[in-house]
Amino acid sequence: MATRLSDYCTESEWSKIKHFADGKETPFLVVDLEIIKQKYTELMTCFPMAKVHYALKANPGAPVIETLRDMGSNFDIASIYELNKVLDAGVSADRISYGNTIKKAAHVRYAYERGVRLFATDSKADLQNIAENAPGSKIFVRILVEGGETAEWPLSRKFGCHPDMAIDLLMQAKLQGLIPYGISFHVGSQQRDIAVWDAALSKVKYMFDWMRLEESIELKMINMGGGFPANYISEVNPINVYAEEILRYLHDDYGDDLPEIILEPGRSLVGESGVLVSEVVLISRKSRTDLKRWVYVDVGLFQGLIETLGESIKYPLYCEKMDRNTSGEGSVVLAGPTCDSTDIMYEQVSYTLPHNLAVGDRIYWLTTGAYTNSYSSVEFNGFPPLKTYFLS
Numbered sequence: 001m002a003t004r005l006s007d008y009c010t011e012s013e014w015s016k017i018k019h020f021a022d023g024k025e026t027p028f029l030v031v032d033l034e035i036i037k038q039k040y041t042e043l044m045t046c047f048p049m050a051k052v053h054y055a056l057k058a059n060p061g062a063p064v065i066e067t068l069r070d071m072g073s074n075f076d077i078a079s080i081y082e083l084n085k086v087l088d089a090g091v092s093a094d095r096i097s098y099g100n101t102i103k104k105a106a107h108v109r110y111a112y113e114r115g116v117r118l119f120a121t122d123s124k125a126d127l128q129n130i131a132e133n134a135p136g137s138k139i140f141v142r143i144l145v146e147g148g149e150t151a152e153w154p155l156s157r158k159f160g161c162h163p164d165m166a167i168d169l170l171m172q173a174k175l176q177g178l179i180p181y182g183i184s185f186h187v188g189s190q191q192r193d194i195a196v197w198d199a200a201l202s203k204v205k206y207m208f209d210w211m212r213l214e215e216s217i218e219l220k221m222i223n224m225g226g227g228f229p230a231n232y233i234s235e236v237n238p239i240n241v242y243a244e245e246i247l248r249y250l251h252d253d254y255g256d257d258l259p260e261i262i263l264e265p266g267r268s269l270v271g272e273s274g275v276l277v278s279e280v281v282l283i284s285r286k287s288r289t290d291l292k293r294w295v296y297v298d299v300g301l302f303q304g305l306i307e308t309l310g311e312s313i314k315y316p317l318y319c320e321k322m323d324r325n326t327s328g329e330g331s332v333v334l335a336g337p338t339c340d341s342t343d344i345m346y347e348q349v350s351y352t353l354p355h356n357l358a359v360g361d362r363i364y365w366l367t368t369g370a371y372t373n374s375y376s377s378v379e380f381n382g383f384p385p386l387k388t389y390f391l392s
């Protein structure tokens, strides 16, 4: 598959990145903060009633946090280390939720002492932990939902509990002096099937009704998690189509009187802001008649491309020879530079690159603003973590 640059960025966005990248030693990630602002504005236009809690793990760079802070975003953190980053940026604790359902008692206490009052849970033991260390806080329970098959990076199974158990937990929360506040779910990252939100929201509606009628508890909030798409190779609907469908489900259930709605986007906010710039280190074939070239570049799974594991996320690739290409293109296997045989990005998915591709040519990995620098290893094989530059 050949990549048309114009499907992924405007000419001026590209020349900004290109101008910055020229002459710098690869590999590195360039993040254009302007694009994050655009994506945030677009999301708020699509979901004007929602509160955005940016999922920090997608890209925890200080300039990203500062940009979103200034746009008015809230933040969802998964650890006290992420919490510190957000607090250090001057974000007040009332704009922060602790969304991880797995947390040490000392960390719950730490977050509570710094003012965090909104916590996710999905188990009795964790709820007990919150009751003891963050008394009086608001609780939202994460439920298990479908969506694993149609998400390119599934997130289910490990998190969430059955709705019946979630109801028990919300009742228990009240008994323990906490505020049973709402319900959350995550349909899986890069979710291509919008209908899974419908299925998840009908579970939520059932729970809202049950809690009101059977327990006289009025839940206040629905946290619809992330899962909204970034623009990779596989085709997805634009965000406004997601919003139209999801808002229709919500209005069908609650009329005009919607509960508080929280969104926790990661990928869809920052994915398209990044271009990972790499260089071809080696091109080889495994036999005299091998049809595929092996193209080894100076980034791999350990420098930020871990989401290519299982060839899950298929990044658009671009090199300049694609534009003035007279040699045609041929199939390639793309692999990273380390001595680990897992370090192969694409072998089954058939990427093609120009026949005249040469060692030293640059390969640009588009839509790499999310889940790249945060996943990069410390120094596997001595390779340093992915360097990131932020352009404003």
Ligand SMILES: *Cc1c(COP(=O)(O)O)cnc(C)c1O
Pocket: 055, 057, 058, 076, 099, 100, 186, 188, 189, 190, 225, 226, 227, 228, 264, 265, 266, 267, 268
């Ligand atoms: C990772 C994560 C997100 C972000 O998901 P995306 O699909 O990247 O938008 C949101 N909420 C929680 C709880 C997460 O763990």
